[in-house]
Amino acid sequence: MKRQLMTAAAALALTLSAQPAALAYQDVAGDDALRTAIAADYETHLEDLYQHFHANPELSFREVETAARLASELRTLGFEVTEGVGQTGIVAVMENGDGPTLMLRADMDGLPVPEQTGLDYASQVTGTDLRGVENPVMHACAHDTHMTALVGAARQLVERTDEWSGTLVLIGQPAEELGEGAVAMIEDGLFERFPLPDFNVSFHTFSAIPTGTITYVPGFAMANVDSVDIHVQGRGGHGAYPHTTKDPIYLASQIVVSLQSLVSREVSPLEPAVVTVGAFNAGTKHNIISDGAHLQLTVRSYTDEVREQLLTGIQRIAANQAASYGLTPEEYPRVEIEETYTPALFNNPDLAARAVETMRGRFGAEAVVEASPVMGGEDFSRYHRTEHNIPTFMFWVGGTTQATLDDYTARGLVPPSNHSPFFAPDDPEGSITQATEAMAAVALDILAPSGSE
Structure with missing residues (x-):
């Protein structure tokens, strides 16, 4: 749905x-x-x-x-x-x-x-x-x-x-x-x-x-409309000992902030573009660092070129933020772009x-x-x-x-x-x-x- x-x-x-x-x-x-x-x-x-x-x-x-x-x-x-x-x-x-x-x-x-x-x-x-x-x-x-x-x-x-x-x-x-x-x-x-x-x-x-x-x-x-899911992996643990974990909420937060640079600093200001994180789901309890987070995005554009620029940029940002946090390539976020989109x-x-x-x-x-x-x-x-x-x-x-x-x-x-x-x-x-x-x-x-x- x-x-x-x-x-x-x-x-x-x-x-x-x-x-x-x-x-x-x-x-x-x-x-x-x-x-x-x-x-x-x-x-x-x-x-x-x-x-x-x-x-x-x-x-x-x-x-x-x-x-x-x-x-x-x-x-x-x-x-x-x-x-x-x-x-x-x-x-x-x-x-x-x-x-x-x-x-x-x-x-x-x-x-x-x-x-x-x-x-x-x-x-x-x-x-x-x-x-x-x-x-x-x-x-x-x-x-x-x-x-x-x-x-x-x-x-x-x-x-x-x-x-x-x-x-x-x-x-x-x-x-x-x-x-x-x-x-x-x-x-x-x-x-x-x-x-x-x-x-x-x-x-x-x-x-x-x-x-x-x-x-x-x-x-x-009206715009190209894409739905994108980013499944962020981490290494869970006790909230009192964050140094023993790789906190997926922290990583996902960094990804959310970095995604805003796609429209503000990478797409031409003359080209319409939107990247909205509509959902951020993670965690179960105050003192537990979870081992995963889930971001749901809607991505809007007009031209095929800007659409590709945004979708490619999302994948790049997710991977590079994970790398900067010390995760292995096997632990990088999984980015899923719905095959069916609205042109x-x-x-x-x-x-x-x-x-x-x-x-x-x-x-x-x-x-x-x-x-x-x-x-x-x-x-x-x-x-x-x-x-x-x-x-x-x-x-x-x-x-x-x-x-x-x-x-x-x-x-x-x-x-x-x-x-x-x-x-x-x-x-x-x-x-x-x-x-x-x-x-x-x-x-x-x-x-x-x-x-x-």
Whole structure:
């Protein structure tokens, strides 16, 4: 579950810097047929679907019923749907003449969090994770809105097949919260068994952004995320006779302090980097010097070069601190770097510019705001980290009304964040309909028939 804890922290860290007041973006496009249709569809179908997803969350790689419902929704619309891709993922394909192939992604998994929102449709579900541990489960990261908006966009695009030409590939991805779902789908042949996308697009609902606002980051938007364990060895003994021991707590402390030099003195100050020791575990009693200590690190970067510099530096520091303390090479700390990591999310600048132009045309320039990159992680990044180098774009949709944000500010409080047991969009209709419209509009632009304006 280390990956789950890591991505939870990543979501909490996604405090995008641009957070303007919510706007009446509905006024920008006027009496628009797409917007009107989405609003009507929310009342007759999407609201119930959202509440169903919210009330029935499932944990990572356990999204069996969730995937089945999403598959059914898309199959009913005429998509050719394949289930069980990357364990519990689904892939839905619709070919509609010649043109580009566009992949739209929604993640499906919930979190081991006991819901405390007080909603009428709050989750009462418990689930068993991959370790066999049973936990309460809720959609604390708004993946329920992602699936609902994907279905909403699909429903509009099916009604408008005369307005686009090409191929739609819609995926329901498992295990985003573990950082493992995207790679599972890729390894199961996502880009070989199904049409290869020319573009990948996704979004995320975020609590700190006002409803009615969309934020985006061109280029690097989120970080490489690595989990590292350092197992420090020592020679234990009596706390009254430290000279007869090699104290692993002392050694681990020296390693913790030295690790800070990687960012402050080795990585260029122009390159983002983070090395955080999130856990330090050692010892059992006041007067016993243990024979081991365990450090758990999260390591963040953007470029592959800085990532390698940090990981190599951690190994070097651990070994050299042990050597300076007089340990033998056989006693040097064991550094374990998790093989599965979350690569940096890079939003293709050209695709971002195109999508932003489309969204601003619908919602207004003040409602679609460029934000700052952050050091959180998101495994949507995996889809452009293959040999195909597919242009990818993720944007963020507001999840809390401006009135609610203002109320918390007036009381000197911080509103519930993603992954909080108290978080759910307080205006789900506003979040879902805007996301649906944005996804559908971007798809209609990318798949516009040749020669159309």
